[in-house]
Amino acid sequence: MLLVTVVGFLLKYFPVDAGLAVWLNGFHVGFVGALTSGVYHVFSPGPAILITLVVAGIIWLVRKDFRPALAFAGVVAVTWVPSDIVKLIVHRPRPDVALQPHHFVPVQVDASYPSGHMVFVVVLVVALVFVLRDTRWLGLSVALGTVLVVVVGLSLVIDAVHFPTDVLASVVWSLTVAPAVRVIGVDMIMPRLRFLDPKGAKRAIQP
Template sequence: MTTSVVPGASSAAASNPFLAPAAHPRRLVLTAVATVLVLVAVGFLLRLVPLDVGLSRVVHRSHLGALGAIAEGFYRAVKPVSAAGIMVVATAVVGFATRRWQAALAFVGTIALTWGSAEAIKLVVERPRPGLSEQVVNAVGTTADPSFPSGHVAFVAAFAAALICVSWATRWRALAIGVGVVLVAAMMLSVVYIGVHYVGDAVASVIWVAGIFPAVRALLAFVVARAQEVVDARRR
């Protein structure tokens, strides 16, 4: 995940992908808007013509040993409250490692906005969850929120993207990419395997993050930079 830096950017910002201004912000915004419009349209289409039901049933009914228990455990581990806790801990680590509150703020803000916007789109599309089997009821409760896109997958994908971004210029980049890909793939499989989401929900979440994350990162970099200017001005 590369980050273009505009001419004149400070060396401090240029050295931290979360603080570097985007060279083409308009392109990022257009990509984000297109992502929203296309995925909302796809979500409504899948409500009317559930093309992914067949594949979702194949995955859900595969019953590969203890995979069900592992998948449900992974799903439960990323419930909203625990996900918030993960973000708090990761933000503290980023702040300590970079020694810059700006980087930590941009890190957590980008994850939160990318994930939260995916959750908001659920309320627009309102695709029903798969049939609530006993396992699904145990995982999501009897009153489940809409299905498209998957909030769990969106969170993990946004978190993985943030880790890759913050480690891009370090020796940990390859490890971050590998761990991120494994976590996202595991959550995509988990939500379909235990029957809380369709395949289309999981795939849409990854596309959502890919389209939205860069624009949100650029927006947060801009906001944090302006906040830093205000702080510096008051110190003079």
């Protein structure tokens, strides 16, 4: 987390990928442009929260146990939300729309680094892999999740709403923070919370 933050400050004053951002924005035409803009809107904060709740609900229904669903939603939230704090601290400007051949509408005026969209998508995939790790669906989830991450990452830079380094930093953030949240929050803290253990809760209310 500290490394991602420090690198963000360096990139803020030395945007080494500014030229690459302009070149990639050149692909924002026709079907590709419509697709990448749609991807950006689908994974915006509001829909992202809804996606998390829906997936958590499905996990609850399938597993018939609220704890895996809670663990999934917790890993997503605790990994995703702090990245916005880093964004406020670093406050790297978005790619300059005056330099882009194709402007994204509406123009995004908040900070650029790291990408909240990318942090969310990567941690969504990672959290699903945690849930499915002991099932036959693990390989498929990894494959489809990788494709989703690549598509969203390319969409963000083609839209020119983020620099390529914003996207890469977001991938690093989620791949390192999410496992830490899993170990500390799910493996260490959740088993100690009696109200999350139906048997323990039943014992607690008995005289």
